[in-house]
Amino acid sequence: MKVGIIQQANSSDMEANIEKLRRSIIQCSREGASLVVLQELHNGLYFCQTEDTAVFDRSEPIPGPSTRLFGGLAKECGVVLVLSLFEKRAPGLYHNTAVVMERDGSIAGIYRKMHIPDDPAYYEKFYFTPGDLGFTPVDTSCGRLGVLICWDQWYPEAARLMAMRGAEVLIYPTAIGWETSDTDEEKCRQHDAWLTIQRAHAVANGLPVVTVNRVGHEPDPSGSTDGICFWGSSFAAGAQGELLVQLPADSEERRVVEVPDRRESVRRWWPFFRDRRIDAYRGLTERYLDT
Amino acid sequence: MKVGIIQQANSSDMEANIEKLRRSIIQCSREGASLVVLQELHNGLYFCQTEDTAVFDRSEPIPGPSTRLFGGLAKECGVVLVLSLFEKRAPGLYHNTAVVMERDGSIAGIYRKMHIPDDPAYYEKFYFTPGDLGFTPVDTSCGRLGVLICWDQWYPEAARLMAMRGAEVLIYPTAIGWETSDTDEEKCRQHDAWLTIQRAHAVANGLPVVTVNRVGHEPDPSGSTDGICFWGSSFAAGAQGELLVQLPADSEERRVVEVPDRRESVRRWWPFFRDRRIDAYRGLTERYLDT
Numbered sequence: 001m002k003v004g005i006i007q008q009a010n011s012s013d014m015e016a017n018i019e020k021l022r023r024s025i026i027q028c029s030r031e032g033a034s035l036v037v038l039q040e041l042h043n044g045l046y047f048c049q050t051e052d053t054a055v056f057d058r059s060e061p062i063p064g065p066s067t068r069l070f071g072g073l074a075k076e077c078g079v080v081l082v083l084s085l086f087e088k089r090a091p092g093l094y095h096n097t098a099v100v101m102e103r104d105g106s107i108a109g110i111y112r113k114m115h116i117p118d119d120p121a122y123y124e125k126f127y128f129t130p131g132d133l134g135f136t137p138v139d140t141s142c143g144r145l146g147v148l149i150c151w152d153q154w155y156p157e158a159a160r161l162m163a164m165r166g167a168e169v170l171i172y173p174t175a176i177g178w179e180t181s182d183t184d185e186e187k188c189r190q191h192d193a194w195l196t197i198q199r200a201h202a203v204a205n206g207l208p209v210v211t212v213n214r215v216g217h218e219p220d221p222s223g224s225t226d227g228i229c230f231w232g233s234s235f236a237a238g239a240q241g242e243l244l245v246q247l248p249a250d251s252e253e254r255r256v257v258e259v260p261d262r263r264e265s266v267r268r269w270w271p272f273f274r275d276r277r278i279d280a281y282r283g284l285t286e287r288y289l290d291t
Numbered sequence: 292m293k294v295g296i297i298q299q300a301n302s303s304d305m306e307a308n309i310e311k312l313r314r315s316i317i318q319c320s321r322e323g324a325s326l327v328v329l330q331e332l333h334n335g336l337y338f339c340q341t342e343d344t345a346v347f348d349r350s351e352p353i354p355g356p357s358t359r360l361f362g363g364l365a366k367e368c369g370v371v372l373v374l375s376l377f378e379k380r381a382p383g384l385y386h387n388t389a390v391v392m393e394r395d396g397s398i399a400g401i402y403r404k405m406h407i408p409d410d411p412a413y414y415e416k417f418y419f420t421p422g423d424l425g426f427t428p429v430d431t432s433c434g435r436l437g438v439l440i441c442w443d444q445w446y447p448e449a450a451r452l453m454a455m456r457g458a459e460v461l462i463y464p465t466a467i468g469w470e471t472s473d474t475d476e477e478k479c480r481q482h483d484a485w486l487t488i489q490r491a492h493a494v495a496n497g498l499p500v501v502t503v504n505r506v507g508h509e510p511d512p513s514g515s516t517d518g519i520c521f522w523g524s525s526f527a528a529g530a531q532g533e534l535l536v537q538l539p540a541d542s543e544e545r546r547v548v549e550v551p552d553r554r555e556s557v558r559r560w561w562p563f564f565r566d567r568r569i570d571a572y573r574g575l576t577e578r579y580l581d582t
Contacts, residue, residue, distance in 0.1 A: 200491030
């Protein structure tokens with residue numbers, strides 16, 4: 001499977017952002033991609049640096065304007081597209097939602113972000129109601145896609161459940177970056193931890209991982225911090241966690257990468273699913289095991 | 292906490308192996324270690340390359356000769372010691388068991404390997420009954436130790452459950468190596484996957500990891516393969532998965548490393564435990580989620 005990865009720096013001009021995405025998607029399809037993955041909340045700025053009720057105006061229903069627009073593009077290009085949208089489900093009920101568009105322009109399925117972060121500059125719990133659809137992959141003409149979103153990437157449980165439901169690849173649209181005040185050592189540890197844990201999901205589950213991250217600096221609208229420097233570094237890893245490609249940390253880039261399906265052979269040699277001690281995992285559904 | 296790591300190449304001369312361990316443990320204590328971790332099945336050769344009923348003669352009860360011998364050494368040196376033994380529990384009932392010796396020479400607790408591998412040259416399912424004690428850390432004068440063993444290292448579930456029960460550090464005695472017939476690329480992928488997934492356990496759970504692996508070549512007693520080349524590379528990683536130390540892949544080495552407890556600060560910034568979706572994890576206790 002050839003996968004297109006579009007790592008973009010966004011501005012407040014949504015039309016310009018979408019026009020850049022459109023050109024990149026077309027280019028990926030010309031380079032042979034059958035699946036194209038966009039970054040988290042790709043239409044605009046990452047708006048969670050402050051808590052502002054006016055921002056809810058940027059949400060949209062699903063189906064809605066973005067699924068129509070990108071659905072048409074998916075059909076035009078003949079590719080499966082993974083979108084990441086700010087979903088308005090009802091007044092006062094919003095989600096961070098990935099939408100998988102089939103190559104005929106229809107909606108193949110959606111995933112609502114299950115794990116919602118909240119820390120300074122990432123006030124997502126204000127905006128996004130935690131997902132209620134569980135960890136269910138989406139069946140497409142490219143295979144069964146285990147779509148997760150950003151903060152989910154820190155949770156081995158999410159990756160495992162997607163794999164156990166037959167996902168052939170894990171896909172993470174994401175928007176993660178550095179606080180400009182962090183030391184270089186701390187930045188390095190964070191970036192490396194982020195790459196390491198997602199490669200480990202590939203290892204633990206014997207399947208490839210594709211992660212598409214935002215790039216560029218976005219100022220803090222409140223002016224109380226220096227904003228976020230998104231670290232790009234979008235990548236694809238194979239079923240043993242080996243890096244297939246990694247994009248730069250500091251610039252926009254589009255790349256089409258061949259992601260082989262080696263699940264069958266890798267899992268024969270490393271049959272982790274065979275030996276899981278499901279009789280002893282009950283504690284995983286607890287908050288903590290106080291002793 | 293200062294941790295001593297003893298990476299050793301063993302021969303069939305068990306007395307000589309134990310004498311080397313004894314000298315290394317004393318040396319680690321002189322260098323200030325309060326905790327010393329030995330590799331998996333440290334008293335002898337890795338005997339699972341073939342299935343041979345005579346090998347069960349090497350097992351021993353717990354408490355038994357090794358806990359007496361190393362218990363005396365723990366007391367003499369004033370260190371906590373993590374042992375890895377072939378436990379005889381009853382005729383026909385054997386385990387791969389880690390024993391934590393307190394610095395007064397007593398047994399602080401045991402862990403019986405829960406995930407048992409079985410693949411060519413690692414016929415462990417023949418020898419070891421899967422553990423029945425679950426994932427329970429051991430309280431010691433050095434803190435609460437999350438001791439796991441080798442194949443367990445591929446399971447995020449095991450690491451998570453130890454962390455949820457308050458483990459302050461994950462400890463993996465292990466014996467893993469290369470098939471001599473593998474290509475260099477495959478060897479590299481395997482070694483990197485092994486390091487990656489254990490560093491990821493540190494990341495996911497915000498605690499340090501200490502892994503002690505066997506080194507050196509051991510022939511296949513059956514002569515049907517070229518034996519195993521154990522890849523050493525014992526390491527310690529901090530609570531963000533950052534490597535604190537890594538030993539060589541091809542030689543014996545003893546090292547004392549400072550392993551800081553940064554759980555409190557790391558988990559404040561990356562509060563993964565806060566956001567676990569325990570309402571949606573029930574599937575983790577299933578074998579597979581057929582769809």
